Amino acid sequence: MRFDWVNILATVIFVSIVVTLILAVASYFAYKVREARRPKTASELRQEGKVKVFFNEYTPKG
Amino acid sequence: MDNNVPVTPPETEPKPTVKRPMRPMMQLLISIAIIAVVVIATVFLFKYPQKLGPIFITALVVTLASFLLLLILRHFILIWFSYLHQRELSQGEPPDVYPFVSIIVPAFNEAEVIQSSLSSLLELRYPYYEIIAVDDGSTDGTFERMREFEGNHYGVKVSVFRKENSGKADTLNYGIRRSKAPIVVCMDSDSRLTPDALRYAVRPFADPHVGAVAGNVKVINRHNIWTKLQALEYIEGLNIVRKAQAFWRSVNVIPGPIGIFRRTAIEATGGYDSDTFAEDFDMTVKILSAGWKINYEPKAVAFTEAPEVLLDIIKQRYRWSRGILQALRKQKHLLASTGGNITTPLSLWYMIFEGLVWPAMNIFSNLFFVWIALIYGMTKLLVMWWILLTILDLLIAIHAILMEREDIGLAIYAVFYRSFYILIIDVTKLFATLEELVGLDMSWGKLARKGRI
Numbered sequence: 281m282r283f284d285w286v287n288i289l290a291t292v293i294f295v296s297i298v299v300t301l302i303l304a305v306a307s308y309f310a311y312k313v314r315e316a317r318r319p320k321t322a323s324e325l326r327q328e329g330k331v332k333v334f335f336n337e338y339t340p341k342g
Numbered sequence: 343m344d345n346n347v348p349v350t351p352p353e354t355e356p357k358p359t360v361k362r363p364m365r366p367m368m369q370l371l372i373s374i375a376i377i378a379v380v381v382i383a384t385v386f387l388f389k390y391p392q393k394l395g396p397i398f399i400t401a402l403v404v405t406l407a408s409f410l411l412l413l414i415l416r417h418f419i420l421i422w423f424s425y426l427h428q429r430e431l432s433q434g435e436p437p438d439v440y441p442f443v444s445i446i447v448p449a450f451n452e453a454e455v456i457q458s459s460l461s462s463l464l465e466l467r468y469p470y471y472e473i474i475a476v477d478d479g480s481t482d483g484t485f486e487r488m489r490e491f492e493g494n495h496y497g498v499k500v501s502v503f504r505k506e507n508s509g510k511a512d513t514l515n516y517g518i519r520r521s522k523a524p525i526v527v528c529m530d531s532d533s534r535l536t537p538d539a540l541r542y543a544v545r546p547f548a549d550p551h552v553g554a555v556a557g558n559v560k561v562i563n564r565h566n567i568w569t570k571l572q573a574l575e576y577i578e579g580l581n582i583v584r585k586a587q588a589f590w591r592s593v594n595v596i597p598g599p600i601g602i603f604r605r606t607a608i609e610a611t612g613g614y615d616s617d618t619f620a621e622d623f624d625m626t627v628k629i630l631s632a633g634w635k636i637n638y639e640p641k642a643v644a645f646t647e648a649p650e651v652l653l654d655i656i657k658q659r660y661r662w663s664r665g666i667l668q669a670l671r672k673q674k675h676l677l678a679s680t681g682g683n684i685t686t687p688l689s690l691w692y693m694i695f696e697g698l699v700w701p702a703m704n705i706f707s708n709l710f711f712v713w714i715a716l717i718y719g720m721t722k723l724l725v726m727w728w729i730l731l732t733i734l735d736l737l738i739a740i741h742a743i744l745m746e747r748e749d750i751g752l753a754i755y756a757v758f759y760r761s762f763y764i765l766i767i768d769v770t771k772l773f774a775t776l777e778e779l780v781g782l783d784m785s786w787g788k789l790a791r792k793g794r795i
Contacts, residue, residue, distance in 0.1 A: 286721055289725050290724045293724055293761070294712055294715060294716070294724065296762065297712050300761065300762050300765045301708070305769060307652050307656055307766065308656060310653060315657075
């Protein structure tokens with residue numbers, strides 16, 4: 281039996297390119313989902329003006 | 343300022359912010375329009391290929407041939423100029439005097455690696471230097487670990503400061519303001535300098551026109567396919583691209599892990615800005631536009647910890663891509679600048695080419711080749727194209743590895759480099775570009791360190 285190496289190699293290249301592109305797009309969206317679910321840091325909350333204040337500084341009047 | 347005071351007053355400088363250039367409705371409309379155009383074009387191409395006829399085929403072949411020609415030409419030009427820079431270096435003399443150097447180490451939540459990093463700095467073979475470590479309001483005990491190094495270590499003074507969290511750019515400025523040395527080294531806290539790094543790093547400053555020097559960054563944690571591919575990427579990128587740029591004294595990125603600056607150059611540009619996510623690229627452009635030259639020193643080596651999983655690599659490259667675009671947008675007036683130094687606009691256009699044009703061309707050339715092979719049965723063309731590119735990549739990898747005296751075993755990863763690794767990185771770059779163009783919000787994206795250094 282004689283193998284057609286060109287066709288086999290072309291299939292491997294084709295599959296690897298398509299799978300890599302799918303992997304790349306899927307990984308990118310997975311990264312975006314992970315970032316969206318990540319708890320925000322104090323500095324990010326401060327930037328958005330959503331920082332939780334537990335204690336308000338007392339300033340005497342007069 | 344008293345070094346023993348653990349917490350310094352909060353900085354009054356603005357926090358890092360990213361401009362929102364468009365309204366949300368406009369962003370949504372542009373995103374829908376882009377997606378619609380791509381979907382319609384794809385459907386049309388696959389449904390009615392015969393209607394496009396020979397003109398389309400000719401256009402495809404010309405596009406792909408241009409891509410291949412450009413690829414080979416790009417490599418040839420870069421290798422030629424990198425060779426010329428290497429020849430210059432081999433004829434260079436060691437410096438007569440070693441200037442006083444301040445090493446600035448900014449750190450935010452780097453408890454895992456900060457002590458290893460500071461230990462490596464105390465082992466440098468350099469006669470006259472100081473270390474200024476600045477904690478950017480960490481919450482994981484980084485400052486306490488830094489404090490253990492505070493004091494005098496056989497002539498090397500280590501100063502430790504703590505400030506409110508305000509970002510890396512602001513932290514570097516904080517450290518630079520507290521140094522008095524004529525040469526300042528800015529590094530990442532997850533980096534490790536080799537013992538002779540400083541001795542070589544100051545060598546290019548013998549030329550009074552040199553305002554900054556980019557060091558040689560290497561990946562230290564090479565134990566899986568992702569980190570090995572990044573190690574190869576750093577070796578090739580630094581040896582070919584940065585050396586070629588250094589021949590023209592206009593290196594376009596001074597890397598975060600090891601950037602060496604003439605103090606007067608930093609002062610002339612006003613220090614690091616906090617309004618982009620690529621403060622090192624932004625600083626590089628400012629120095630070039632101020633008329634200074636930027637060189638590269640391959641023997642000033644810093645080891646850095648590369649991200650070990652795919653999502654962390656995407657996170658890092660996404661931030662780099664958007665940061666570079668933000669800095670380019672900020673300095674866009676320089677793109678058309680014709681007065682004085684021509685290398686600055688050329689350097690910026692090269693960055694646009696590498697950051698925007700090249701990734702798009704790479705993705706579309708891959709898609710086109712697959713499409714041609716599928717529709718027209720040109721399997722031989724596909725195989726020939728892949729073999730030629732792989733041979734080219736292998737030769738370049740071997741050349742760069744031999745020049746750098748690195749592990750030759752890394753060369754085999756060049757086989758997966760273009761059709762696998764770079765394709766993933768280019769897809770991330772393309773998405774990051776689209777998001778930057780429509781002005782989506784982003785955060786710094788701190789990487790979790792494994793403590794490998």
